[in-house]
Amino acid sequence: MLRSSRFARFVFGIVIVILPAIPVALAEFYLRSIRLGHPILYYANSSYRYAALPNQKQVRQRGAAVTIDSKGLRGVKDWNSSADDKVLFIGDSVTWGGTYTRPWHQGQPSQLQHRNARGPTRI
Numbered sequence: 001m002l003r004s005s006r007f008a009r010f011v012f013g014i015v016i017v018i019l020p021a022i023p024v025a026l027a028e029f030y031l032r033s034i035r036l037g038h039p040i041l042y043y044a045n046s047s048y049r050y051a052a053l054p055n056q057k058q059v060r061q062r063g064a065a066v067t068i069d070s071k072g073l074r075g076v077k078d079w080n081s082s083a084d085d086k087v088l089f090i091g092d093s094v095t096w097g098g099t100y101t102r103p104w105h106q107g108q109p110s111q112l113q114h115r116n117a118r119g120p121t122r123i
Helices: 002-033 108-115
Strands: 042-045 049-052 056-059 065-068
Antiparallel strands (some): 042 049, 056 065
């Protein structure tokens, strides 16, 4: 009788541990399948509290690519060349079109590029 009581408590303990783990594992699998498992990484910065780590590229939902250049700025090209023909946009998510996952072509920098009468502006 004592052995069956210990065995029943052991099985109950295993069930109590495994039962909550199943929905967590399913949620993890689902969220990674819709590309929410690989966020942009940040580091602590003394000037403005945090900044994106340089040289990152993540493809998010609906194919939206988030590219962080070698300076830690969001952009598809590096800022290694002269800044004479470039425009630096400073702002929050509204500048980029509302969210980090929205495609580049819907944000303010792209709208400026399309409105430029002299042709595309290198950004």
